Amino acid sequence: MILIVNTTSDNAITGELKRCIDEKTLEAEIVECASLKISHCIGCNYCWLKTPGECSIKDDYEIILKKIIHADQLWVISDTALGFIDHKGKNIFDRILPIATxxxxxxxDQMRHVPRYDQRTDIGIIYSGEVERDYMDRWTERAALNFESRSLGVFSKEQIKEAVSCMC
Amino acid sequence: MHVLIINGSPRIKKFSNTDKILGKFTKGLCENGTTFEQYEVSDKEQWDKMREAYYNNDNVLIALPLYVECIPGLLLEFLETLKPKNDGTKIAFILQSGFAEGIQLRCGEAYLEILARKLGCEYMGTLVKGDNFSIRFFEGEQQDRITEPYTEMGREYSKQGNFRSEDCKKFTGPEVFPAYVRFIVGLMQKTVAKKMFAKVAQNWGCTKAIDYKPYS
Structure with a gap:
């Protein structure tokens, strides 16, 4: 299953994605965050040491977390700021800690957390705005290590067709 | 010199490892008459004051924990509210993490250089060091053993105004562990570390196994 999480309020991007996905008859789920409440990670470590696998923040991120552990691919659609994805996009990644133990x-040669689940989820980014492209590529590769997976790449919203070609 | 220090950790000050690091760092910083003011990103009530201080100071130091290979979402949220300064303001960073090897922090460090540019500030370098996860689990002397080395780095920063010296670079420690260390540490992670985590979890009132799967 392909999980698409849209942290922007622009549903034209997901509209186009939906059309492309239907054409290719892919199995995908789209989560629109505009109507959801998703906090930042507060670094409490509860998901590792007090309530293993469960986030202490009871908000709508749980919907996403429950889907990630069954997803082959996670695509995050994000606005940008300061050359990077903005805080709403970053929060989706910061809050994945419960999927690690x-x-x-x-x-x-590097230390990593032992994953909690068997599923491996590749990650991709679709952004709206300006980013430091080389850095975004590097970051996404690195972020994938936290999923014990690989990066599917970084695409601007004008490159949706290229992004869809990586969906399977 | 007067320095604006921002603790960029989203964790509340009381349990913030970054705050404990800053405690030692500022001890060294102040020895030669340097002064500082410190704000916490974790406390949104400080954001207006912190923003004002950012515009009024020309030496800024942001200390932060590495969150998923870059800066924490909450710190990013605050920084998004700032306008680029372009007035010669100098900015330096202290980047710390749980993971111990230097290589783990390089992607985050690379972003901080980009960030300095985006904020219209002059980049004065980043003090990079990991292996700080356990600070919050210790008190007194045991905690000092981990944080005390930052005092010397505070002295260094107050003298140089940057983190570019050889001593600051060495402070990171090994980029990756040699194979024999990986072998030993790997073995420890399978044995004593598991017991230690279980003990901490028990103290926190945990009733499940550490690798419990709530959603499978």
Whole structure:
């Protein structure tokens, strides 16, 4: 399943995505965050040490978390700020900590958290605005390590067709 | 020199590892007459004052924990409200993380250089160090053992006004662990570390296994 999380209020992007997805008859779910309440991560560590796998913040992020653990791909659509995805887009990634456990292991030459679930979710970014492209590519590759997966790439909203070609 | 210090951690001050690091850092910073004021991003009631201080100070230091390879969402939310300064303001960063190896923080560090440019400030470097996860679990001497090295870095910053010296670069420690260390640490993670985490969890009132799957 492909999970698409739209953190912008522009549903023209998801509208176009929907048309492309229907054409390709892909199995996808789209979550529009405009009507949802999603906080930032407060770094409490409860999801690792007090209520393992469960976030202490009871808001709509739980909807997304429950879908991520069954998704082959996660696409986050985000506005940009300061050359990067904006805080709403970043919050979607910061709050994935419950999918990791407190346990640590070496993956290659670097330490990583042991995943809580078997599912591996590749990640992709679709942005609206200006970003430092090289940095966004580097960051997305790095962020994928937290899913023990790989980056699907970074695409501007004008490159939706290219992004869809990476969806399967 | 007077420095505006922003603690960019989203965790409340009481439990903030970054705050404990700043406690030691500012001890060294103040020895030669440098003064500072500190604000917490975790407390939204301080945001207006913090923004005002950002416009009124020409030496800014942001200390932050690494969150998913970059800066925390909450700090980003605050920074999005700032206008670029373009007035010669100098900005430096302290980037800290739980992961211990230097390589883990490089992607975050790279962003901070971009950020300085976006804010219209002169980039004075980033003090990079990991292995800070356990600060909050210790008190007194045990906590000091982890945080005390930052005092020297505070002295260094007050002298140089930047984190570009060899000593600051060395402060990061190893970029990756050598294979034999990885072997030993890996083994420890499978054994003693698991027991230690279980003990902390128990103290926190946890009733589930650490690898419990609530949503499967």
């Amino acid at each position: 407190m346990y640590l292991k070496f993956k290659g």
